[in-house]
Amino acid sequence: MSRKVVMTGTLGVMTEASLKVMEETLKRKMPDVEFKFLFDEPQDDDTLIAAAKGAEVIITQFQFMTDKVYKALTPELKAVVAYGIGYNSANLPVATANGVYVCNVPNYCQEEVAVHVVSLIMAEQRRMPKLIKWIEDGKWSGGYKAVAPVKRFSKQTIGLYGFGRIARHVAQMFSGFGCRIIAYDAIVPAESIKAAGVEPVDFDTLLAESDYLTLHVPLLPSTEGIFNKEAFKKMKPTAIFVNTARGALCNADDLYEALSTGEIYGAAIDAYTTEPPSGIERKILELPNVLSTPHVGYYSDDAFDDLIDQTADVVVNVLQDKDPGTLINRELWKK
The missing domain is CATH 3.40.50.720 (NAD(P)-binding Rossmann-like Domain)
Structure with missing residues (x-):
């Protein structure tokens, strides 16, 4: 049978x-x-x-x-x-x-997603989308004006929301850059995070001190919409929000407001709640300070x-x- x-x-x-x-x-x-x-x-x-x-x-x-x-x-x-x-x-x-x-x-696909996260962060760090547009607009000299101000990467803090398998790969990949790497996980013990060479912090500290905040948790009732108006207000105005996990981890309306008003500097997104993005998520994708990829981090x-x-x-x-x-x-x- x-x-x-x-x-x-x-x-x-x-x-x-x-x-x-x-x-x-x-x-x-x-x-x-x-x-x-x-x-x-x-x-x-x-x-x-x-x-x-x-x-x-x-x-x-x-x-x-x-x-x-x-x-x-x-x-x-x-x-x-x-x-x-x-x-x-x-x-x-x-x-x-x-x-x-x-x-x-x-x-x-742990390695693939981790590499995608690193690629998005590095593209944002060197402001690649703005530099590409600078050339597409027929310009060359003085390209730094399109991206300034930019801080030295080794002086930046990488924040990991969640410290599972993929986040550990990301931390390992960034360990050679000399950045400070911090992580918050509601389940993983602080000792385990420390053992991986990463600084454990609470959620508010993660929000307040991350220059690049990347998401690495499953979509659960406890995590759905956790990045909302209150969370974005606690982030640096120079921060980059990186989501290669699940779109619904953040409130799309609140993310659009934070990005369009300059509450945070920008975002790099591989996963949206609705795919292809529609409604407010389509508007997020079209913002000039958003770098989007079509949910291919796993590939x-x-x-x-x-x-x-x-x-x-x-x-x-x-x-x-x-x-x-x-x-x-x-x-x-x-x-």
Whole structure:
């Protein structure tokens, strides 16, 4: 009897070739898997239910899983596997209430995201967007006038909101620049942060003393919108806000106000709440003091290979009643 696994809601990430690799990888690891790709775009509940009926595992990035969907697909549905690090679309509390595992793939792109963060910060440090525009406008001499004032980078403070795997990579990469590196994490002990050569601080100190503040936490009820009007008011007017994590970690209206009024100097953003950005987030993207990239921090060919392979490992472990190792609602394990 075949074991049905479906993938859906990936918004352009999967190509025909990558889907073939996913299917081949799953079948190599577990020959009786039946793999099917459903929809690239997120669907309404009824459409998803009809297409996914009988699936034991759903792999998705952006398909939001409602209580109606879970109730219609259980007890056959065993797990929703986030195709990547973020798992907020799995709707963790509702999945748990329906006895469905939520897993993610947290280890496939740590280096890539860290390099992207460093690249964004360095581009902002040297004011690259302004220098590029200076040349595009037909100018050359006196280019420093487009970027002044700029402080020596070794005199800057890098602030890390969250100190997980990616943040540790960022800290290691910046350690050679001579910058002060500080971090706040609500869970990671101060001793662990110190052991990595980083200065632990409280949240208010992180806000007040960071020249570059970069976000490295998952989107949870406790972190959603935590960068709001009050937070931005506590930051330096020369500060750069860097978000390669999740757009909803900040209040978009408050970020737009902080950027457009000069409350903070600028932002470098790879992740928006709505993608492609619309409404107020579209206005943020168009501000002259914002450097945006289209949510590509995770990408390299090697990272894609790892993502497919590690996703397949999680799926197969779930189907074989083995600990997938990345179970978010661990309280359900062997319940």
